[in-house]
Amino acid sequence: MAAIRQEKEYIQLKGMLAEMATTATKMVSDSIKSLVNRDPELALKVIEEDERLDRLDVDIDEHCVKMLALFEPKAIDLRYVITATRIITDIERVGDHSVSICRDSIRLSEQPQLKPYIDIPKMAEIATGMIHDSLEAFFNSDTKLAFDVIKRDDLIDQLNDQVTRELLTYTMEDVTKLHAVLSVLNISRRLERIADHATNIAEMVYYMVEGKIIRHTVLTVEEEEA
């Protein structure tokens, strides 16, 4: 009887996590879409979505605490619940970053186009991919994919530096555009942060599957092949 209930609770948790994950990934990609298409309506929709994300965050947290208290799970089940409680904070932060991108996107849509975005959509694509893949890795317990996500983080950092440099030279030429430049700069930074959260999630996935903590360590080739 208890086992059946436990099973049911796990399934419920999985469903909730999936909902949260899909909501967050959609928020990230929609926020960038609103930026590129200069679509403030979509941006407003994304900002509304954040409420759902926050509610899910609280629900899942309570659910996890309940499960830990009731069933005292062991080994992989315990790590699963713990990982769930930890990644939802990351997912929730990803949602917040998306909201911030949307605010800037609305601001930018009120001004003339700065210049065609080239690196920003590229960054967004990588960041969205990372978030998506890290969560995919979580649902499939796929450490290989998790490592792949962690590796992609460097690329984002490089792009972020590049965008920053470019925008700096741009302001030198034309100071009047400073407002827009700051917005784009913020967006770039936010994307970089989203990528960091994806990396966190990927690290947690590795912990969940293998039971080893790989945060704050330098990845070696052997580990990646393990």
Next chain:
Amino acid sequence: MRSYLKVFFVIYIPIALILGLGWHMSTKKLMQAELVKFESEMRNKAEILKGYKFKNTFDEQTHSQLAELSKNTGIRVTIIRKDGTVVDDSYFGEQQIEKMENHSRRPEVADAFIRGEGHSIRRSTTTEKSMSYFAMKYDSGLVLRVSYPMSDLKAIQDNMIKQSVSTYIFLFIVVGLISLYLARRISNPIHQLSLVADRIEAGETKIYFPSFSDKTLTKLVSVIYRIYNSMLQKTKQLEHEKQKLNHIFGILEEGIILLDSKDSVLHFNERTVQYLGSNLKEGQNIIKQTNDMEALSFLTDILTATDSKRIQKSLRGRIYEIYIRVFDNEKLIAFFDITERAEYEQFKAELIGNITHELKTPLAMIMGYSETIMNDPDMDRKFHDKFINIIYNSSNRLNLLINDILKLHRLEMLREDINIEEPTNIQELKEEIESYYEDRPQTITMESKADEAYVLREHLNSIITNLVDNAVKYSSGETIKVSLEQSEGKVTLNVADEGPAIPVEEQQRIFERFYTMDKSKNQHSTGTGLGLSIVKHIVSLYNGKVSVQNNKKGGNTFTVVLEEKKKIEI
């Protein structure tokens, strides 16, 4: 096996009991007979001993004779006087005889004194053995007592018992064997029947039905066989029905999942797997076995339904109509992919909007400017001419648009086979194209490795001009290259520009009617938005393909492949 033993014991135990009882009774009878025999023998011996004239007092000669007799036969002879004192005893000497106690109280002696003879079996106090006594009163008033030690009788009896025991053991074995045989005869058919029943229950298909000599059993077997046969027919029918159902499920356009009350998968079809993009196993919770994030949240939303309803949901860019039927302890979910329908609806709405928009724009210009001219007859000549020009251009554009729409409609309606007798001269077409585009800012070059092709000239022309027109309108490069090749009855045409490249997600949509890449419709008022649609339809007439790729120069290359439609000479 157990029934076999049971039957065996049912038969054997009563027989064995009766046998045992019989044995007991018969041995008892034998013993008694032996005893009687013994007694009469002793009487005979006493009678024989009558011949001796025993005296009232101990006599040496007589005693020695008696002792001799005892030694030879083991018999003990005692002679007792009326007062109970022992005169002589063949077992003992003279001194001992004198010491012997009075025998008048011995039961056999007492009986002999009263009735003439007496008999008893008891322990002798004199010899301290179990003895059988027989006493007889003689005429002289003396009592002669003959006695045998019982051990002799016992030996005889034991011998008899031994013999009878071996006989009975033999009997027991015989009865046992007979019972075994009978038990087998009775239980074997039943055992076989139960085996058959077990096999039927286990669902074996090839079952041997034994035949029995017994009528009742034969009837029973035939009944079982008939029941089994009809069951087999029924299962076959069921299997068949199930296969039919599975087949129907398999070819259905809809994805179908049947879940029980705990959301475990009872049944699903291939289409479901295709739609959800994750493998399912029957008998497991659907959420537990799905690991794809999008599919998971898609499903959790659906599974919350507690009563039957219809919802629309999208998964990975496809739109599904989902019917949920909730039964008592089952849930049936059917997915129907309505992406194309939804897209078509949207497309139709867009098309109507586009047509009206496209037609209204030049019409509004015509109406507006002609009204201005009507209201202001004394208008400045310069403005007047300019307005007239605008009106003329707009009506031209309107005409072009209507022509394009009609052409497209015609092409869409056209589904007959084309048979071309005269091939199109490519060189002539090349000159025509190049002269047509002479005054454009870009350089348009056309090269052909073929001289002629079996494609209608107007069709080829229409394809090339439409593609080149687009390149002229939308590309910012210097040159536009048209190249034509022909091999094995196929004509391949490439139109390459120098960019900017059309994004990948737009590459499919540009072939739709009125689709222009920029959503703001006023930026390129030159295109009718029907060009590529026309190209697509011409291509479909020639069973061909049209596609667009990004090329090395950062532009787009449109590739058209046509099958030549040469008239077959019969």
